Amino acid sequence: MRVLISGFGTVGQGFAEVVASRQDFFRERYGKEVRIVCAMDSKTYASDPDGLDPLELVSVKNTAGRVGRNTYEDSVKVMDSVDYDLLVEVSPTDVLTGGVGLTNIVHALECGKDVITVNKGPLALKFPELIGLARKNRCKFRFEGSVGGAMPIINLCHENLMGERIKSIRGIFNGTCNYILSKMDSGQPFEQALREAQQMGYAESDPANDIEGYDAACKVVILANSVFGRNVTFSDVNVTGISSITSEAVALAAANNMVIRLIGEVSDSKLEVSPRLIPKGHPLGISGTLNAAQILSDLAGPIAITGRGAGRKETASAILSDLIAIMDARK
């Protein structure tokens, strides 16, 4: 399996490290290794048809600040210059235009390549088009890590719960908001909790994407399209963030044995991200940066899952699960 990685930041590097650490597994299961034949960051790329050393790539990126010696302007030209089977698209999320991620994914699918992505932008904006393109060109297109990081939700619904009629999914899909709300449970005011989240590296310097609920809204769109077969986009989500939650509100909820959490809800008729009152002890009342979801299906009833919603290794783990599924299918 020849892999081209587009984006070599936290997730791209985490994935390269996971590939290096799982070569024995690939050899044993498939009788061959996974070769990274090209890696691109924003300006440079490295490529080798025989495979690049994943750990060397990470080391070069961290010491030189670039992944390769070759510079480029057009990612599509780079992709066309390489023989690869699978694109791992992990460039930055752009929910307004889909960004370079959308261009790269479309190009790979048009060329009949399989694609794994955790980039929410293209999925939240152009899901039906991308699925259609993948079907037309008989490509595998997987995106488990785009919702809930290491928490297996999309593949769980598609594979393990295949025969179920899923009625609704409600969940905590943004670890930063959950961290802030958990700190507010302990008495910290919103502004302080946000600043702490930024200092801990959980929140960006411009935190709007998280605290206004836009990041969670992207994930709700991905679930609506992929699990419920809906045809919705980011602007269809009814979004309320957490920036207006006061300490008094949190205290009044606590006095009634409840917590406030930012919940994404999706069903055949609902598409919403908003703060909700959750009884203490409920599976969605968790604290810290964890993500959680409750899937309600007709036969199995409620199923609750929880896991790390982000992180270098955690997100790479989701990409690994997609990679194995594709390699199994292509065996």
Add this chain to the structure above:
Amino acid sequence: MLVNAELYVKDLPGQLVGSLEPISMVNGNIVGVVHNRDRIINHRICVNVTFEVDNNDDLEKLKNVWKARDVLIDSIGSVYKTASMEYLLLGLFNASYVEELIEKAAETVPFESVDVSYSTANHTKTRTAMITVEVLNEDDLDKLNLILEESCREEGIVYIRGL
């Protein structure tokens, strides 16, 4: 909705199962079954079944299947079960706003009970109110959600509801 039905089924093998099976056919959930073997009329046994169905349409479908299967429905009625919800309102409002809001909602949704508590902290101008309501069913909750959401949006009040 939770429903209790008293049925008379023929005292023949397979008839009892045949009377319960349609409940699953309309995605219902059986909560309890009692066979009253001491109540036999015209070779039919009395079966009392309590079950949950999603809505009236499903209940009507179920009644039709029972009729088609020659299951006699002696009595049928919904069992008293309420739905409750909590709402948190944050913003610039006073107690009379909340009272009027509840009165307005009560014109559409009959309440079983309503309880309002306010945050005691009053160092800020904004108020926080927790409203806990109990209504007859989930449909009434949906109506109530819409009324509160719309009014809060118009007044610029943050509205948080339970699950």
